[in-house]
Amino acid sequence: MAPLKFCTSDKKKQFLTRDVEDVDDIEFFQQTYICKILDNLNAMRTNGKCCDLEIIAGNKSFKVHRAILAASSPYFQAMFTGELAEKNKDSIELHGVPADIFEILLEFIYSGLVYINQNNVQELFSAGDMFGLTDIVESCTKFLVRELQPQNAVGFYRFADGLNAKDLKSEAEKYIQLNFVRVSKEDEILQLNEDVLMKFISSEYLRIDSEQQVLEFSLRWINHDVSNRRNFIFEILSHIRLSLIPLEILNTMISDTSDSHVKLGLQTYYNDIVEKKYRLVSMNSEPREWAHRYIYVLGGSKREMNSFYEAGLLVDYLGLEKFDISAEKWIRVPEMSIDRLMPGVATLNGQIYIVGGEACSYSLSSCLTFNPLTSQWNHVANMHTPRCDFGLCALNGYLYAVGGWVNDKEPNLCDTMERYDPKADQWTQIGKLSEPLFSMGMVAHEDLLYLVGGCSSTKVILKAFKSYNPRTGEWKELPEMKTPRWQMGVAVLGDYVYVVGGCCKEDFLDSVERYDIKENKWSFIPPMKTARSGAAVVALNGLLYVIGGTRTHSRNFYRMQCTISSVDCYNPVTNSWSDCPPLSESRAECRAAVI
Known part of the structure; x- marks a missing residue:
């Protein structure tokens, strides 16, 4: 590699030479440059400079750069690079996204910053999922996981299930399992449909003190809508390890049950244990894997x-x-x-x-x-x-x-x-x-x-x-x-x-x-x-x-x-x-x- 020279064109040329080692090119990355570009683009957006698209969300209009939205969101990329009707429009109306939520998302797209609170997290999560903004979804997931409590865990689970948000659903499911005793006492869990109920009560990963707690919750779920749920009693009992529950407790539950169909189910399983037939109940049931044992x-x-x-x-x-x-x-x-x-x-x-x-x-x-x-x-x-x-x-x-x-x-x-x-x-x-x-x-x-x-x-x-x-x-x-x-x-x-x-x-x-x-x-x-x-x-x-x-x-x-x-x-x-x-x-x- 030849010596590095700095030249100035003048009547009197001066040459400064310095030997350097023969090395490959050195890469320099300036993080501040990216931030500067984003700041400038955001300033241009807020001032309406070089904007080529108007988006209407709710009752508010936003001037934006089509290329920035396409580069940030798979939703907008498909809209502007595919064969959709919106491709060549100068104004697009978004339905189902409130103006204040879209404004927060725009701020994130142009700056990388987002402020999440209890009032906006649900709509931000839904809108972020809709636009394919995975960073927004991840941030909302982290926020909601921090907020998990017995009173809201089932609601978070159902919300995540509706959006197919796997990470949030997994965290909510784990929380319900680990805190099942407390969650099962909340009214929110009574809204679960039968498929989700069976999934939980059959799980090895319920953190419980005794199998009695699972049975008590299941009967409470049935009694919440007994006319529509009584027919599930036999399927429910098949998932509960009744041989781990003292017979005195089972007998008391049968006596306290007013619905004849539910009483019949309990009595049938009770007789199977008392008469030692063990056709319905396993005589060698082990506590659940995560049960306190x-x-x-x-x-x-x-x-x-x-x-x-x-x-x-x-x-x-x-x-x-x-x-x-x-x-x-x-x-x-x-x-x-x-x-x-x-x-x-x-x-x-x-x-x-x-x-x-x-x-x-x-x-x-x-x-x-x-x-x-x-x-x-x-x-x-x-x-x-x-x-x-x-x-x-x-x-x-x-x-x-x-x-x-x-x-x-x-x-x-x-x-x-x-x-x-x-x-x-x-x-x-x-x-x-x-x-x-x-x-x-x-x-x-x-x-x-x-x-x-x-x-x-x-x-x-x-x-x-x-x-x-x-x-x-x-x-x-x-x-x-x-x-x-x-x-x-x-x-x-x-x-x-x-x-x-x-x-x-x-x-x-x-x-x-x-x-x-x-x-x-x-x-x-x-x-x-x-x-x-x-x-x-x-x-x-x-x-x-x-x-x-x-x-x-x-x-x-x-x-x-x-x-x-x-x-x-x-x-x-x-x-x-x-x-x-x-x-x-x-x-x-x-x-x-x-x-």
Whole structure:
């Protein structure tokens, strides 16, 4: 390659030469140039310069460049390059597209910018789909996916199905499956036609606590239009795993059914199970693939009687084990990297989160996740405040951490609240309690958090009960429990909040109270077989499980608090307790999760 020369034509020519390496041409791309061209074209459009076409949408006229629209939209490209009548027209009227929506689309075509909100997203989606503006469709899809809620998921699904918008339909379908229990309680889902209904109730991917929830929803769907839907009862029942539903519940449903045709269908399937014919119902039905089928017990410690005599009160930290409700057996799982007492545990997006807790007399702020599919542990962002024996719940895609024990130095209790966003992997402080609390119970139900009992900074054991609305940040006082208690277990089963065992002063409790959310009142149920505190409590498959805990052991003149391995199970249909297979090791101050 010859030396590069810069020449000037003058009477006195000057030559500047410089040797350069023998290389290929170098490509330079100027992003700002494209933006400049778009800005200039948009300015020309708004000023009516060089425009060769008028488009009328609604009651408004728009001056545009035919080539720009053809290059941006397959719809306009076919119109202007094919043999359509509009090809040579100077003015075209668009039907079915409001003026304000077309104006937004024009702004996007000429600038690449679009502003989407709840008021325009549906019409933008439809118009973008009509004109083949895939970027608009993708942007609207992302917006709507972020807005998915139990109240609108079915509406989004039907909207996407009508437009054949596969991505939005897939996301809405997945959301309905993962949140089926809540979505099935909305009126919107009752509008589904029979084909879509059968698709959902036959799916392996319904995230449910029990098969009873699918049956209850299906009967609700039939009763919404019983005269036109009663004939689907046998087809519906063929998709429900009735052998997984207790016979007492099936019998109650038959008694509560008023329509004779629906009652006949239920009775026929019921008889098939009772008479053990199994012509209609499989006797070996497995829970659905995404149904909650395991109880995971995490953290805690073991303090057993022999330890007292041999070497004082020895504390052995325990890791993780799970209970298979189908096989009715406990299984050991990979241990945590840090064993901990009284952590917060919750399930979110198919992961188990174990947050905070106590290790070696120090409160922790660390947060781990466990993936049941891969059996892998991962670290995520730490809380702002180390805490143990606190409230932790998952609600509407977030984790909420409330109160807890901080350390042994004053002030040793915490009144702060934090919220974790898994998408941003970030904790945010969101408010405070009216007073510091620890060892209380906290559960989530239908957009609200419920906080019950606990111990205050003045060592007062509480029977207070209140709800928190994360949308408004407001606390609401509710009727108090009948018994003050702390170190109890709490769970939601049906429309009840159950508060199980715990301590009242020096006494271990076997009593169980439940709060009727609809009736706004407390009542007692039969006591547990064993008084205990520090137990893990969960609801699954229509039953309440109380796992492990601490009770007082006496031998001769010695009294000590020891951990137990027994598991009690409460059936609300029979209003009775039964024994379940015990833990492989006794433990207390642990937590449980269902997944």
